[in-house]
Amino acid sequence: MKSETRKDEIINTAAKLFKDKGYSAVTMRDLATAMGIKAASLYNHINSKQDILKEIIIDIAEAFTNGMSIIIASEVSNISKLKQVVALHVNITASNTNGMASLNNDWMHLEDQLDYYLKLRNEYENNFLKIIEEGISTAEIKQTNAEVIMFSMLSTLRSLYLWIPKKEDLNADDLANNLSEVLIEGINV
Amino acid sequence: MKSETRKDEIINTAAKLFKDKGYSAVTMRDLATAMGIKAASLYNHINSKQDILKEIIIDIAEAFTNGMSIIIASEVSNISKLKQVVALHVNITASNTNGMASLNNDWMHLEDQLDYYLKLRNEYENNFLKIIEEGISTAEIKQTNAEVIMFSMLSTLRSLYLWIPKKEDLNADDLANNLSEVLIEGINV
């Protein structure tokens, strides 16, 4: 149970500010004020503004990649896999709503790590699509455009960061079940 | 068929740039370069950077408000109303993808018009929710959490701006029908 380092505090505070105004509109002086220190002092803990963004986004992106590879490998129905994907999004988002805002809205401001991020995202979406396509071919899922289904599900799941903080009495399992019902049982045969 | 004014060209070019990098990350010099002129020349046509954002967003927001009030007033089933809402989003988004990006991602950078925008958005969401709740009470829609349904639908519809440009051979009616099927027939009893 290692306690939060000063660097972590800065990154978490930054994520909160980035959520409200976006990466570009938050200055190092804004961040310093929110921390109660001067801008120059931030550099005792972090290398650059860019580096903060990288740390916020890449950690989460890798969590999605890892979660997806476990789901892909599991020997269950494709509908079950989709439910696991929903739960994966709910859990990651619930544990880091602010960071999810940056991942969704500020990924294009990654510089060195942009290609890596896009690679992870593409692989994730390909795996997601493959689950749906297999579900269609095994008649678990209605014969509809697989891309439309993925687009619809992913849009909802990517917006969770806006919605979860409003439900202060959140039960992650309940939400995941509720969402799965709305998102999946509709496509169920 | 009034032709596009220079001001319109600037606003449309700005919307394109805002879509890629966000309002805050686009400078007046970026915009000028994209127009092939110098930054100071922009001010012969527009009042301020802020004003460009306002013109992009408020126009679209009012189009949604107007569309919704027509739907609300129509004497059809609630399911039909939801289908009309889907079509409304598809049509507005297809006719102004770039502007929709600003509306979704940069509304918080509105200054004078922020309150007005939020008022329109709240009214819109209240009307949306009311359709769903009435659909549930008349047993047109499954007995589920109305907010979860709205959240899911609205998330998908708000993400259309990312998706529509990728389908170059887009037929708006087909997409609206496809989406309605995925989004609505799932909730249908």
Next chain:
DNA sequence: ACATTTAACTAACACTTGTTAGTTTGGTGA
């Protein structure tokens, strides 16, 4: 008691930001 570490500070830098003022250019209607 002393060396080390952590985390803050002040001061300054080179550059970028949105915007204004005043001027020039090329075309259009009288």
Next chain:
DNA sequence: TCACCAAACTAACAAGTGTTAGTTAAATGT
């Protein structure tokens, strides 16, 4: 031909940007 006008230009501004250098003060480990 001449006045007009839209639309570009150059030059400059004050404020704000991320970041570096060098210093100080308090806590910690030996």
